[in-house]
Structure formats: C-alpha cells, structure tokens
Amino acid sequence: MTAQVTGEEAHVTSYVPVTVGGTALVEDDRASMEVRSPATGELVARCAVAEERDVDAAIAAAQGEVATLTGMGPRQRGKLLFAVADRLEAEAEPIASDLSAEQGKPLTEARGEVAVAVEMWRDAAELVRHLTDELLPSDVPDREIRVSRRPHGVLAVITPWNFPATIPTEYLAAGLAAGNAIVWKPSELTPVTAEHLRRCIAEAGFPPASVNVVPGPGGSVGATLTSHPGIDAVGFTGSPQTGHAVARAAAGRPQLLELGGNNATIVLEDVDVEAAAEQLHPACFANAGQICSSTERIIVRRELHDDLVDALAAVTDRIRLGAPDDPETTMGPLNNRPTLEKVERHLADATDHGARIVTGGRRAEGFPTELYFEPTVVTGLTPQMLAFREETFGPVAFVTACDDDEQAVELANDHDLGLISGVMTDDPQRGRRLAERIEAGIVNVGDPATVWQPHTPFGGASGRRSGVGRLGGRYTIEALTQLRTIVTPRPSG
Numbered sequence: 001m002t003a004q005v006t007g008e009e010a011h012v013t014s015y016v017p018v019t020v021g022g023t024a025l026v027e028d029d030r031a032s033m034e035v036r037s038p039a040t041g042e043l044v045a046r047c048a049v050a051e052e053r054d055v056d057a058a059i060a061a062a063q064g065e066v067a068t069l070t071g072m073g074p075r076q077r078g079k080l081l082f083a084v085a086d087r088l089e090a091e092a093e094p095i096a097s098d099l100s101a102e103q104g105k106p107l108t109e110a111r112g113e114v115a116v117a118v119e120m121w122r123d124a125a126e127l128v129r130h131l132t133d134e135l136l137p138s139d140v141p142d143r144e145i146r147v148s149r150r151p152h153g154v155l156a157v158i159t160p161w162n163f164p165a166t167i168p169t170e171y172l173a174a175g176l177a178a179g180n181a182i183v184w185k186p187s188e189l190t191p192v193t194a195e196h197l198r199r200c201i202a203e204a205g206f207p208p209a210s211v212n213v214v215p216g217p218g219g220s221v222g223a224t225l226t227s228h229p230g231i232d233a234v235g236f237t238g239s240p241q242t243g244h245a246v247a248r249a250a251a252g253r254p255q256l257l258e259l260g261g262n263n264a265t266i267v268l269e270d271v272d273v274e275a276a277a278e279q280l281h282p283a284c285f286a287n288a289g290q291i292c293s294s295t296e297r298i299i300v301r302r303e304l305h306d307d308l309v310d311a312l313a314a315v316t317d318r319i320r321l322g323a324p325d326d327p328e329t330t331m332g333p334l335n336n337r338p339t340l341e342k343v344e345r346h347l348a349d350a351t352d353h354g355a356r357i358v359t360g361g362r363r364a365e366g367f368p369t370e371l372y373f374e375p376t377v378v379t380g381l382t383p384q385m386l387a388f389r390e391e392t393f394g395p396v397a398f399v400t401a402c403d404d405d406e407q408a409v410e411l412a413n414d415h416d417l418g419l420i421s422g423v424m425t426d427d428p429q430r431g432r433r434l435a436e437r438i439e440a441g442i443v444n445v446g447d448p449a450t451v452w453q454p455h456t457p458f459g460g461a462s463g464r465r466s467g468v469g470r471l472g473g474r475y476t477i478e479a480l481t482q483l484r485t486i487v488t489p490r491p492s493g
C-alpha cells in the first residue's frame with residue numbers, strides 16, 4: 001500500500017490514496033473514509049475522498065497519456081497486459097485475502113475471483129494482439145476504405161463492490177488493451193482491492209497516467225467524474241438507479257452500462273429434482289446472492305414445486321454461514337447495511353402478501369456484525385411482490401409455481417430488468433424454444449441464470465433497464481473502442 005496509517009488505529013492495514021499520473025496524493029487536508037470489515041466490523045483501511053480538483057487533475061493526466069498509449073501499438077500493450085496478469089497471479093493470495101476482508105465473501109470465493117481476473121487480463125492481451133483493420137470494397141474504383149478501431153480516449157470507469165477484482169478488470173484490461181487512458185472510481189466499500197489492481201498495472205510498466213484512481217463516494221466523486229466535459233466515454237457497472245443517473249450525466253458520449261438483474265430460472269417437469277436443486281444452490285447463494293446474474297426468481301412447474309422446495313431447503317441446510325477466513329465457511333455476511341435492509345424489506349413485503357418462508361428469513365445470531373443473514377427459501381412469490389419486480393441481491397431463493405410453458409415465459413418476462421435467465425430441462429429443443437422468447441441478454445438451457453463464461457457477450461436485453469451494450473472478451477474491446485473510417489486514393493500501379 002502507498003501509505004501506512006499509524007497511531008491509535010494499529011490494526012489499520014492500509015490507506016488508499018487518490019493516485020494521479022502514478023503519484024499518490026496524500027496531503028493531510030484531504031478527507032478520508034473508513035472501510036470496515038462486514039465480517040468483524042473492524043477497520044481494514046482508510047480511503048481518501050477525492051475532491052473536484054483531483055478529478056480535474058486525473059482527467060488532465062489521462063488526456064496527456066492517450067497519445068503514449070496509442071503510440072505503443074497493440075502488440076506492446078498486449079505484452080504489458082500479460083505482465084499485469086503475471087503480477088496479479090504472483091500476489092493472488094494476499095490480494096484474495098484483502099478482497100475477502102473488505103468484501104465479506106469466503107476466502108475460497110475470493111481466490112476464485114482473483115484467478116478469473118488473471119485470465120481476463122490474459123484474454124484481453126491475446127485479443128488485442130490480433131486486432132486488425134478492415135478494408136471495405138469501394139463503389140468508387142480509385143478509393144481505398146480502411147476501417148480501424150481506435151480508443152475512445154479518456155475512459156471514466158465506475159465499479160461496484162460485489163466483485164472488486166473481476167468487474168474493474170473487465171474495463172481496465174480491455175480499456176488499456178484498446179489504448180484508452182483511464183480515470184477510475186472504484187466502490188468506496190472495496191478500495192483496497194482497487195489499490196492492488198492499480199499497483200499491479202503500474203508495476204507491469206504501463207505509463208504512469210494510464211490508470212488514475214479517484215476514490216470516494218459515488219454521489220460526489222462519481223457524479224463529478226461522469227459529468228466532466230473532459231471524459232470521452234464511460235464504463236459503469238452498478239445498480240439500475242445509479243446507471244440511469246450516469247447515462248444522463250454522460251449523455252451523448254459512448255457508454256457501456258452493466259446494471260442489475262432480476263433473473264428468472266424456469267424449472268420444467270422433466271428434470272431430476274435433486275440435481276436441479278444442486279445447480280440452483282450456487283445460482284442463489286454464491287457470494288451470499290450478491291451477484292447481478294444470481295437466480296432471483298425460480299419458476300417451477302407445479303407438479304415439481306413441492307419436491308423442489310424441499311430439495312432447496314435440504315441444500316440450504318448444508319450452507320455454513322461464517323467468517324470469510326474460516327475454511328469451513330461456504331457463505332459470508334452481506335457486504336453492507338443497505339443491502340441487508342433491502343433483503344429484509346423484500347421478505348417482509350412478500351410475507352405480507354402471502355408468501356411463505358420455508359427456511360431462514362432472518363439475521364443470523366451470534367456473529368460479530370448484523371450482516372450475517374440466514375440462507376432463505378421462500379415460496380408463493382407473485383408478480384405483485386417487490387421481490388418479483390426488483391433485484392433483491394441477497395441469499396434468498398424465491399419460488400413460484402407455473403402450470404405450463406406459456407405461463408413460465410410470461411412470468412419470466414414480467415419484470416423490467418433483462419440480464420440473464422435459465423431454462424432447466426432435459427429437452428434441449430424445448431428449452432431452446434422457450435429461450436428464444438425470454439427477454440434477457442443471455443439464456444442458459446440446462447443451467448440456471450448465473451452461469452456465464454467471461455469471453456461471451458454479457459449485458460441487458462434491449463427495451464429493459466439492465467444496461468446498454470455488451471462486455472465479455474472481444475465484445476468489451478469493441479465497446480471500449482470507436483470505429484474510424486479513412487478513405488484515401490488507392491495507390492496506383
């Protein structure tokens with residue numbers, strides 16, 4: 001870490017500064033905020049609150065670095081991306097440990113996240129090294145038409161707390177691969193992982209102002225960044241509400257917006273119920289349900305409903321809620337109080353409207369913070385309930401019964417978000433027919449919502465509120481570049 005905090009708070013491990021042009025700005029008068037462990041309540045770090053002048057300076061520094069990055073060419077940038085991957089891999093264990101401490105996910109999940117981030121850096125490196133221009137046929141015989149991908153320029157990146165290594169990597173790796181210079185505001189809840197990433201990028205040899213970090217709250221720092229006239233494009237992952245504010249603030253500039261989901265998994269009557277419950281277990285409870293692609297609503301054929309609910313309750317019994325650094329733990333606490341309160345609000349609303357809690361449904365007792373929540377199964381979800389209409393983002397499997405395929409599709413589509421969906425069936429053709437009618441960016445047949453391979457296009461369906469554009473492998477590089485067409489006289493001879 002750049003600067004150690006000393007004095008009475010001896011257990012503080014780090015201070016996350018504003019970093020502009022490779023220099024940490026640690027003047028005494030800059031405000032800071034606490035980062036507390038959701039698992040223990042202890043202070044794990046302090047994080048600077050960037051000021052307007054810091055955002056100005058970061059954008060100016062980035063503007064000055066775009067020419068260096070583009071001048072390096074894609075193959076040289078690719079080499080540096082490989083070097084970032086190697087550094088991250090070499091430091092995977094301490095990074096995973098810090099990630100787990102500030103985010104709350106079990107250490108095993110944090111290790112998995114860092115490993116995926118490493119692969120994403122390598123993927124971006126390989127993809128950009130093979131980026132080619134396209135020559136289009138010309139209607140005019142003596143003209144050559146060349147279409148190439150150029151960086152946007154200065155890319156503003158804003159990221160959430162639920163995957164503090166992989167989600168920023170989606171933008172940083174592809175953004176740098178394409179030659180953009182970046183100003184990044186990570187989540188104020190997970191800035192320590194952000195600082196690790198920034199340091200690995202700098203140590204890999206990227207020019208100093210390639211990635212500038214302006215930490216702090218979204219309402220002030222994030223809003224200043226996204227409305228700043230000096231940015232050329234925005235990459236944002238977060239809630240629909242914030243994403244829509246970002247879209248307005250950065251209106252007219254290219255935007256990649258990855259927002260929330262209220263994802264349905266349809267379970268048809270031909271599946272093995274125990275196997276389906278096993279597949280739904282991580283789909284509902286990994287990262288304590290705090291995943292944009294989690295299965296938020298299970299729509300099951302009525303003849304299978306009771307058996308599936310029993311099987312889900314049985315797999316839920318196996319979950320070991322506990323401290324993230326305990327090897328026995330399979331589910332950690334929720335990350336923050338607003339998320340906890342939203343889960344409770346959705347459960348109270350559901351039971352008020354007739355839903356039944358089969359298991360769980362409360363804060364777990366005997367833990368150091370209030371953020372540990374029992375894994376929960378609820379049945380009787382209906383379209384009138386908040387949990388049916390909005391993303392819950394917690395460890396709850398909400399179940400509703402349907403009578404036929406037609407009703408299953410109607411229920412799956414009866415909400416405003418459209419990120420990912422699943423159709424669990426042993427009949428791929430029937431699953432495919434349903435998948436064609438579900439309005440989501442990805443539909444898995446034979447797997448629940450949640451399953452995503454990071455090189456495939458991920459994003460919200462058009463007409464819904466889950467975002468704009470696609471990320472994943474080459475699709476992120478496409479989104480973080482602009483097409484430039486140059487028409488020249490064709491060389492004679």
Ligand code: NAD
Binds near residue numbers: 216237260393
């Ligand atoms: P959030 O919208 O509260 O915050 C996301 C980021 O935006 C944070 O860095 C925050 O500080 C910043 N921010 C807040 N207000 C802002 C403003 N006015 N202007 C600019 N920036 C602002 O979301 P969160 O609670 O951090 O994350 C959870 C949400 O993210 C969920 O809805 C989840 O589904 C979504 N998410 C989506 C994906 C995806 O790929 N589609 C992936 C992960 C998470």
